[in-house]
Amino acid sequence: MRVTQSMLSSNFLRNVSNSYERMGKYQEQLSTGKKVTKPSDDPVVAMKGMNYRTELTEVQQYQRNLGEVHTWMDNSDAAMDKMTKALQRTRELAVQASNDSYEEGQRANIAKEVRQLKEHLIDLGNTKVNDKHIFNGTSTTNPRFDKDGNLDTANANSAAVNIEVSDGVKIRVNTNPSNIFVDSESGQSMMEALENFATDLESGETGETGDQLDDHIENIDGFINQVVNERASLGARMNRVDMIENRLNSQEITTTQVLSDNEDVDVEKVIMNLKSQESVHRAALSTGARIIQPTLMDFLR
Template sequence: MRVTQSMLSNNFLKNISNSYEKMGKISEQMQTQKKITRPSDDPVVAMKGIAYRTNLAEVQQFKRNFTEAHNWIDNSDAALDQATQALQRIRELTVKANNGTLEGDQRNAIAKEIEQLRDQLKEVANTKVGDKYLFNGTDTLNPLVLDVDPPKVSGNNKPVKLELAKGVYIQVNTDGTKVFSEELFTNLNTLINKLDPNNTTVDLKDDLANLDNSINTILNERATIGARDNRIELMEDRIDQQEVSASKMMSDNEDVDMEKVITDLITQESVQRASLGMGARIIQPTLLDFLR
């Protein structure tokens, strides 16, 4: 086959164009620090990148759910701590009132304080964080205890569960109908009535037993909350590790090795200069070159 000058020129220009294209791609990798900028650059890397990004987004959503879970757990435990203190104070007052030597006005003063503590328990039962009531199950828009006399408990005890891992749902709320039952408020009202100053005989043994049961119920619920919190913390540590792993896998798949890219760029520049020099030698001079 006869090789003509035009064939040499066309091949040279084609190769130079390819060389510039390679340099452009390497330069683009240096600027973006990514192996590819479009799926067509490497479909395998692109497909893996979609999977890794989906996994990372899922893990990051779980991390946001952990924040919400801690919000429920921490505020519920703090509220139950206040309820425990209120009931323990009521018990102290009841023990004091059970002393037969107290006069009517003294029992009346104790009854007034217990009334205030009862109302405080109502407020704790209706604890609200943001726009959510903590103790009314899934009905977070309405309070647990209605402000009537005697207090009425709404009765929603459905669990609030959050997905904290793939397919793993953890309950984050407390059953308010168990802790702040209508029976609790009925017993407190009965206790207050017994402390009427005109009542000369006061026997509060049953009331003390009821208070002990209520306190134990709250303590048991707080123990349950503590156990859930421990599990949530363990799961959160695992999710943090998964986030690190997912980020690393995505980085290994997409991010360039800068040392390699710089080396490739220097090599390609050398090839480019050599090609230009070779082209200058093989392309024959034209008539214009002789007329200079």
């Protein structure tokens, strides 16, 4: 095949254009820090990047969900801790009132403190966090008790509030208020039991041998145990949440690393490639200047 000057010129221009394109690619990689800027650059890398980024987004959403989980659980645990202390103080007062040396007026004064403790427990039962009542099941917009400690039967429930913390894994973040505020044997509510206790103290109805006060002490002990048991159940779920959180943190680190390995450029390698391509480009230009033959105009100068 006869090689003409035109063919040499065309090949030279095509090769120079390709060289510019390669240098432009390396410069773009350095400026963006990414291997690809559009799917056509490398469809495989682009598709993997989409999958890894979706996975990372899901992990980060679950981590945000865990923040909500901690809010519910930490506040529930703190409220039940205060409930336990209030009930323990109520028990101390019941034991104190059972002393035979106490007169009716002294027991009436104890009743006043019992009612204050009842008010405190009502406030704890209506604990509100982030504009949500955490001891009223899924009816989070309504308080569980009215100001007298009566259950809001129209709105109260003990249903589970579940939050997804991993793919297909949901955790109950609230407690079962029925296990806290309702006696498991008699069905009597905590507030009703405390009101009856205060009323008996005021009226002097303590039984001939103080057995009526003993019944109140037994009721209070039952509520203390129920709060402790529900708090233990919550604590077990909190431990599980901590393990899930550690796993999600590890997943985030791993996914971020894999995403970086897939998309991010090796800066040192790209710089070396760019320098090498610049050398090749200069050599090509130099060679092209020698290949292209002088024209008649060069001799007429």
